[in-house]
Amino acid sequence: MNAALWRHAWRENWPLGTGMATLLLAYHLLFVWMVSLVDLGYLGTFLRFGLRLPLQNLLPIPLEQVTTSRGMVSLAWMDAVPVLLFSAWAVARGSDAVSGPLDRGELEWLLTAGVSRCGFLAAQIAVACAWSMLVVGAGWVGTLLGLWWIDLGETIRPGTFLPAVVNTWGVTFFLYAFTVLVSAAGRYRRYTVGVVGAVYAVQLILKVVARMSPWKWLAGLTFFGAFEPAWLVHQEHPWWECAKYTLPLVGLGAAFLLLAFWALQRRDVPAAL
């Protein structure tokens, strides 16, 4: 494949990738600092008596683990801000795989410059996957720096959080791959974002309902059911559990990408409007 194509794909990725990685790093670092400011004893009492049972179920780990420094730090991986950041990154980059350049009239230039459709999509996906690792990895670096600089009163090995990083990357990859598939079949980027956004919202609601209601089986209908980075940190065999949760996501994501190749290979490239 042409080096110019790789450079182009890299250039398309780096502004958002750098921004997201910086934000995630800073957030995880700040989170460790915030944990150092919390009185865990008071927090435990508040959670135990202040939250009714259905709300307690929303916590990704048991209450007794929340009230430890390690438990609190692990919660950062399921916090709304990082989840929003990596989701936004996956949808932004995924929607820019095909329907984005098609919508902007750039795709026809690339495809008539001797770049094969498979080659074009492969370069996009390879660069985006590398960036997804950097973005998610930046969060772990933030935790690492936080644990190194800030005293939490107990020794926590940063390596404990690596299964959480892998699981988070798995979800990011899955969401990215699903968005690429929708993008490869669509014509307008805004429609891609709309479709993926709607699916995302439904999946998130299913996860919350599955947690709070007796219908735990609902978790099997949402990809968020396999997103348990905080819980993985506290398992006896975290890597085994991590593989059980993450591999299906990666496998499904890979299947979506294959479908995206197939869709792009067969579709017409209409003129940009």
Place this chain on the structure above:
Amino acid sequence: MSEPIACTHELAKCYGTLTALEDCTLEVHPGEVLGLLGPNGAGKTTLLRIWAGLIRPSRGQARIAGLDCWYQAAAVHRHLGYLPGEVRLFRRMSGQAVLELLGKLHPRGNVAAAVELARRWELDLSCRVDRASSGMRQKLALAHVCSLNVPLLVLDEPTANLDPDARAQVLHYLRGLRSEGKAVVFSSHVLSEVEQVSDRVAILYQGRLRYVGALEQSRRSYRIRLRLAAGANQTLRPPPECPLRRRGSRQWELEVPRLQPELLRWLATLPVEEVQVQPLALEQLYRQVIRQEKT
């Protein structure tokens, strides 16, 4: 005759119940300029995009240099430069960066030649694409496509958005490509420029190829419009076979099969304020084909 560089055989493209192109069989030979004409929605862009490998034919075949345009699209582009009808380049890049990216991507790209062409067409390459006018974007795209060392250029309305000077420069350049043995297929709605540049024309109407043929010298005719000077009040007696029609108080029009010497001598005797001479062969042909198809 040489092997065709591009051809289609019973080519068709349907979008559901809409037939954009039907039963189109056409050949383009090296060193030939083919003008593609037709009203809006006739199927010109569809045909050009099928050749560019962007659209999959519903039936039939499109080939360039013997390669199938759909199944061997990447290999086809070694032989093809394509200019889309609506030029929407990489908007966050400068003109220079666009020429470098596309020139390096294309297997027959030549960045230096593209930059040279852009300079010749007075383009500011430091300007970002999203700040450039549509005419500047068109010139930038043309500079890339024309710089490619390929035997065939497929251009969808190449002179759209260009000012008269730039239009003349581009047409002159396209005429020059013929002498290099390159083939050019281009669509346009401006009949006079198709007539200026093309060796052959193809006329599409409602997705079907209605006419393909050379612009024969014998069919050339001209429309002459005259505006006489104020106060000129003479009776006009044109040479025979030159029917004269009045278009206004001082304006006259005549259509002649060719510019005969006696006609020019007669024109020289008139107190004219303005004369316009317009070639008519293609216009007549186009109108005739379209009228026939409508009826």
